[in-house]
Amino acid sequence: MKYIVIGLGVFGSSIAEKLTEMGNEVIGVDISMSKVEGIKEKITHAISLDATDMEAVKNLPLEDTDIVIIGIGEDKGANIMAAALMKQMHVKGLISRAVDPLQRLVLEAMGIDEIIHPEKETADRWAQRLNLExxxxxxxxxxxxxxxxxxxxxxxxxxxxxxxxxxxxxxxxxxxxxxxxxxxxxxxxxxxxxxxxxxxxxxxxxxxxxxxxxxxxxxxxxxxxxxxxxxxxxx
Structure with a gap:
C-alpha cells in the first residue's frame, strides 16, 4: 500500500513510521523542514511543502497513492484546507484528523472518508487498521x-x-x-x-x-x- 501523511507532528510521524515498519510505502509531508529532516531516515520519503497550496500539492504522486492521511493538529484551518484540496484532487482514500467536535462536523460535511481522534485513538491502532484491508x-x-x-x-x-x-x-x-x-x-x-x-x-x-x-x-x-x-x- 502507498500512503501520504500530511502533518508530521507527534501523531502524524508516529503513524508514518508504523506504516513504514509494516512494509508500506509512505511519503511524509510537512511545511516544517525540521520535522522533515527528523523523519526522513525513518520512512520512505519526506517532503517539505505547504499542503494548503494547490500548486505545491500537484507535485505529490496522488494518483499512485492509496490513502492520504491529514495529520495536521493545532492549525485546524490548515487541516480543513488540506482536506478540501485532497477532495478536489479526487484522491482514492482520504482520512483526516479532528481535534474537536465542530471540526469533525465540518469534515463529515465535506465527505471525508474517515476521521481520526488521536486524543482517543493511538497511531498504532490506526496503523494496524490501515494495514488490514x-x-x-x-x-x-x-x-x-x-x-x-x-x-x-x-x-x-x-x-x-x-x-x-x-x-x-x-x-x-x-x-x-x-x-x-x-x-x-x-x-x-x-x-x-x-x-x-x-x-x-x-x-x-x-x-x-x-x-x-x-x-x-x-x-x-x-x-x-x-x-x-x-x-x-x-x-
Missing amino acids: GVVDSFELDSNYSIVETRIPKEYHEKTIKDLNIKAEFDIIILTTMNVSPTRNELGAQTEKASVQGIARADTVLYKDEIMVLYGHNKDIKRLLEEHRKFKEGI
Missing part, C-alpha cells in the same frame, strides 16, 4: 492478537455462524455483529450509526454490509480478509 476498526490486544470490525461480505449473506464454520477454518471467533443504519449529523451530513446486536451464537444470521466483530491471531484475521478480497475480485 477491509477493516472498519480494530483494537490490538498485544503484538499477536486483535479484535477487528469488518464488513460482512456478500458470500456470507443470510448464512449462520455455524454454516460458515469460521472457527474451524480460520481459528477466529465472531464475537458479535452490528447493524449499520444511515443517519445525519448536526450539519445534515450523511453518516452511519452502528448498533451492537448482542453476543453472537452459532445460529446468528449474518447479512452483507453489516459489521462483524472478530477475535483472533493477526495472521489468521489477515488470511480471512485476504479470502474476502479474492472472492470480491473473482480471483
